Amino acid sequence: MSDFRPDQIEPKWQAYWQKNKTFKVEEDLSKPSFFVLDMFPYPSGSGLHVGHVEGYTATDIMARFKRARGFDVLHPMGWDAFGLPAEQHAINTGTHPRDTTVENIATFKGQLQALGFAYDWDREINTTDPDYYRWTQWIFLKLYEQGLAYIAEVPVNWCPALGTVLANEEVIDGRSERGSHPVIRKPMRQWMLKITAYAERLLDDLELIDWPDHLKDMQRNWIGRSQGAEVDFKVDAASANGLDANIRVFTTRPDTLFGATYMVLAPEHPLVDDLASDAQRDAVIAYRDEAATKSELQRTELQKEKTGVFTGAYAINPVNGARIPIWIADYVLWGYGTGAIMAVPGHDERDWEFAKAHDIAIVEVIAGGDVTQAAHTGDGELVNSDFLNGKAVADAKKTIIAWLEERGLGQGTINYKLRDWLFSRQRYWGEPFPILHREDGQVVPLPEEQLPLTLPDVERYQPSGTGESPLATIDAWVNTVDPRDGTPARRETNTMPQWAGSCWYYLRYIDPHNDEAPVDPEKEKRWMPVDLYVGGAEHAVLHLLYARFWHKVLYDIGVVSTPEPFQRVVNQGMILGVTYQYFTSPEGEALSYKEVGARTDLSPATIPADQVEWKNEVPFHPEHGVELEEIVEKMSKSRGNVVNPDDVIAEYGADSLRLYEMFMGPLEQTKPWNPRGVSGVHRFLSRVWRLTAAEEGLSDTIVDAEPTDDMLRHLHRTIKKVTEDTEALHYNTAIAAMMEYVNFLYKLDTVPRALIAPLVQMLAPYAPHTAEELWERLGHESSVINHLWPTYEEKWLEDDSYELAVQVMGKLRGEITVPKDADEEAVVALARQNEKVEEHLAGKTIRRVIFVPGRILNFVAN
Numbered sequence: 001m002s003d004f005r006p007d008q009i010e011p012k013w014q015a016y017w018q019k020n021k022t023f024k025v026e027e028d029l030s031k032p033s034f035f036v037l038d039m040f041p042y043p044s045g046s047g048l049h050v051g052h053v054e055g056y057t058a059t060d061i062m063a064r065f066k067r068a069r070g071f072d073v074l075h076p077m078g079w080d081a082f083g084l085p086a087e088q089h090a091i092n093t094g095t096h097p098r099d100t101t102v103e104n105i106a107t108f109k110g111q112l113q114a115l116g117f118a119y120d121w122d123r124e125i126n127t128t129d130p131d132y133y134r135w136t137q138w139i140f141l142k143l144y145e146q147g148l149a150y151i152a153e154v155p156v157n158w159c160p161a162l163g164t165v166l167a168n169e170e171v172i173d174g175r176s177e178r179g180s181h182p183v184i185r186k187p188m189r190q191w192m193l194k195i196t197a198y199a200e201r202l203l204d205d206l207e208l209i210d211w212p213d214h215l216k217d218m219q220r221n222w223i224g225r226s227q228g229a230e231v232d233f234k235v236d237a238a239s240a241n242g243l244d245a246n247i248r249v250f251t252t253r254p255d256t257l258f259g260a261t262y263m264v265l266a267p268e269h270p271l272v273d274d275l276a277s278d279a280q281r282d283a284v285i286a287y288r289d290e291a292a293t294k295s296e297l298q299r300t301e302l303q304k305e306k307t308g309v310f311t312g313a314y315a316i317n318p319v320n321g322a323r324i325p326i327w328i329a330d331y332v333l334w335g336y337g338t339g340a341i342m343a344v345p346g347h348d349e350r351d352w353e354f355a356k357a358h359d360i361a362i363v364e365v366i367a368g369g370d371v372t373q374a375a376h377t378g379d380g381e382l383v384n385s386d387f388l389n390g391k392a393v394a395d396a397k398k399t400i401i402a403w404l405e406e407r408g409l410g411q412g413t414i415n416y417k418l419r420d421w422l423f424s425r426q427r428y429w430g431e432p433f434p435i436l437h438r439e440d441g442q443v444v445p446l447p448e449e450q451l452p453l454t455l456p457d458v459e460r461y462q463p464s465g466t467g468e469s470p471l472a473t474i475d476a477w478v479n480t481v482d483p484r485d486g487t488p489a490r491r492e493t494n495t496m497p498q499w500a501g502s503c504w505y506y507l508r509y510i511d512p513h514n515d516e517a518p519v520d521p522e523k524e525k526r527w528m529p530v531d532l533y534v535g536g537a538e539h540a541v542l543h544l545l546y547a548r549f550w551h552k553v554l555y556d557i558g559v560v561s562t563p564e565p566f567q568r569v570v571n572q573g574m575i576l577g578v579t580y581q582y583f584t585s586p587e588g589e590a591l592s593y594k595e596v597g598a599r600t601d602l603s604p605a606t607i608p609a610d611q612v613e614w615k616n617e618v619p620f621h622p623e624h625g626v627e628l629e630e631i632v633e634k635m636s637k638s639r640g641n642v643v644n645p646d647d648v649i650a651e652y653g654a655d656s657l658r659l660y661e662m663f664m665g666p667l668e669q670t671k672p673w674n675p676r677g678v679s680g681v682h683r684f685l686s687r688v689w690r691l692t693a694a695e696e697g698l699s700d701t702i703v704d705a706e707p708t709d710d711m712l713r714h715l716h717r718t719i720k721k722v723t724e725d726t727e728a729l730h731y732n733t734a735i736a737a738m739m740e741y742v743n744f745l746y747k748l749d750t751v752p753r754a755l756i757a758p759l760v761q762m763l764a765p766y767a768p769h770t771a772e773e774l775w776e777r778l779g780h781e782s783s784v785i786n787h788l789w790p791t792y793e794e795k796w797l798e799d800d801s802y803e804l805a806v807q808v809m810g811k812l813r814g815e816i817t818v819p820k821d822a823d824e825e826a827v828v829a830l831a832r833q834n835e836k837v838e839e840h841l842a843g844k845t846i847r848r849v850i851f852v853p854g855r856i857l858n859f860v861a862n
């Protein structure tokens with residue numbers, strides 16, 4: 001017997017894989033291809049966490065499995081390395097983000113290698129590498145050529161105190177995350193990408209892909225298609241300083257037009273200034289300034305008090321000529337629809353509350369509710385609506401749209417919640433835009449041959465104070481000429497957002513060193529679409545939507561051959577942290593959660609899992625001795641419940657960590673980290689080890705004997721289960737099947753070699769280091785991954801026994817397990833060993849036995 005020593009085995013095999021380039025993509029055209037992708041990490045300063053390990057292990061298992069199943073597998077890794085934290089670190093310390101990035105990547109890479117992941121490291125990519133972002137810039141130019149990139153004045157989060165624009169995630173409740181300074185919305189010149197032009201296809205093509213429903217739903221909601229109508233309301237000129245104008249509204253409920261009793265414009269609506277009467281002007285301006293400080297989210301909160309100001313002007317309802325007041329209110333957004341609504345308080349909740357708060361008339365136009373009490377938003381028959389009366393909602397919608405269209409008063413339209421994508425950042429650490437602003441005012445793209453446009457070195461990473469990026473302060477870089485004709489020009493000083501690099505990185509893995517094109521078309525055809533993409537649900541919307549958008553543009557211009565990039569996406573569930581809680585009194589006394597009762601003077605305290613003392617499966621405080629309560633929540637530094645993969649590897653080895661994270665539960669489920677779980681799978685691996693290996697070579701229990709039928713049945717059933725479960729990403733049950741099989745093998749005195757080799761192969765995707773070592777000891781020359789996956793034979797799957805119902809005088813008295821080919825005599829003998837059956841036969845004479853093999857045994861007795 002020998003000790004299981006992952007600390008010796010693991011480095012040995014990692015070095016072997018690296019030296020032999022075991023995981024190099026074969027590019028063997030005779031094999032089917034399989035592209036298995038991870039959401040590549042942002043190499044942060046804190047290193048890999050157990051959540052990364054979960055997703056990366058899941059794909060690694062699939063990559064190794066598919067390789068053993070005869071596929072040519074592409075399983076790459078890289079770095080999404082532009083972004084805010086490196087820049088903030090630079091601002092604080094003066095360290096160039098490039099240096100920080102290099103350092104962090106080295107840490108991450110070391111950690112990934114220590115986990116034994118089967119990446120082809122020759123295909124490593126880094127979004128901050130000029131050879132990579134050259135093509136990010138190239139794609140931007142294509143977007144620009146297609147009219148899908150444009151400049152607009154857009155409100156951004158401007159923090160006057162910090163002199164910088166902030167990303168949404170840096171703003172918390174209207175204040176800067178750093179320093180808590182007020183943040184206002186300020187219009188600035190920005191690059192936008194016209195993702196809205198692809199809204200319909202982004203929606204429709206969800207049908208083509210194999211994603212979980214919840215993910216598709218999130219994308220659908222984000223795109224937010226709504227069908228309705230646009231309707232023109234004429235301004236009553238007499239009430240509005242003689243203004244001759246129409247206000248166009250978007251409504252999903254044109255059927256309720258007769259119930260529109262007022263209108264609302266977004267405070268930013270350009271007509272507001274012209275409409276405001278002298279009496280109302282000050283109030284209108286004050287309200288608009290106030291609204292500028294609020295985020296969309298704050299403005300549209302359903303519970304929020306419905307504020308607003310009357311402009312003093314009126315509009316004419318086109319269906320009945322009613323004169324209705326025009327208000328401004330922040331619950332109407334400038335960015336959606338037309339930025340103006342017809343308000344129907346009888347049938348819209350927000351309008352109802354607003355009308356109540358401001359004493360505006362409420363008219364019922366759909367029967368079935370009580371509009372004096374609440375808005376009736378459901379279906380019903382139209383009332384108070386002239387030619388629509390008596391119709392149902394759907395019918396009324398059709399009728400009114402036709403009526404409006406005939407008269408040129410409006411038309412049916414579709415609207416999307418999806419906004420164009422604000423694509424520029426006022427930051428240093430991002431891809432520079434290949435764009436020149438010429439002295440004569442023209443905006444021109446940089447010629448393709450001049451790519452990459454590299455980031456210049458700067459001295460200071462501080463924002464410029466004007467809201468521009470630090471690049472704006474480097475005159476030597478900014479001031480240039482248009483290479484076409486020498487006209488002086490300024491470079492664009494914004495940079496692209498972090499999303500840019502991750503929009504197409506999967507393509508670059510296919511052909512990472514190509515300097516003629518982002519990807520070779522032949523190679524692209526072979527590998528795309530990605531067969532399996534695993535990552536966190538936090539990317540369910542933005543990253544996956546942006547990448548789909550870019551991909552479709554590349555599809556339209558012939559760079560890629562598939563309309564969708566990711567055929568199958570799986571979201572790994574979050575791993576939650578565990579801490580153990582007790583309470584302390586003001587006097588410093590420790591109490592168990594069971595002793596709290598009604599006391600309110602206690603404060604909670606926690607200890608990490610590794611300090612807990614367990615007695616009979618119950619957790620106790622090691623010093624105070626009080627019983628602890630297990631608290632499961634999101635892992636966070638402040639909670640002290642973060643599990644560091646390095647620590648787990650140091651204690652148990654990478655194979656145990658991998659195996660544990662897959663054994664915790666279904667991949668897609670949220671799961672708590674059980675601090676004692678790793679030792680369980682470690683025990684399992686140790687058992688496999690002891691079963692197979694000796695100090696050197698193999699254990700004596702492994703023999704060159706023929707397995708019995710019973711052994712073969714166990715083996716083949718295990719192969720079937722592990723194969724099918726692995727294919728289906730049901731890794732936890734595949735592991736359970738291997739555990740069961742190992743239990744079976746442990747009961748044998750000697751283990752025929754033919755039972756062990758397939759086990760080692762099946763274990764290989766899960767615990768690759770251990771498997772390689774055992775495989776070598778079993779006498780194989782090359783890596784276990786190069787050997788075809790074991791197959792099962794149907795004939796060994798069939799049961800050798802079955803359950804037989806036993807009746808006495810036609811009444812069911814018991815069930816017995818009988819061998820498949822047992823004859824009547826044997827079956828009767830077995831049945832008579834059954835207590836219940838014997839009880840009912842006691843004192844009787846068996847007259848006749850009816851035996852239908854496989855179905856029933858009946859004793860006729862009296």
Ligand code: ANZ
Pocket residue numbers: 226250251252253256266331332333334335336337338339340341342343344346347348415
């Ligand atoms: C009249 C009406 C009557 C409405 C009714 C609803 C119910 P979705 O489904 O989200 O597209 N709306 C339109 N533009 C808006 C904007 N810029 N800001 C805030 N609200 C806006 O909803 C569209 C509905 O939201 C539109 O239909 C409009 O109110 C409002 F019984 O028009 B409705």
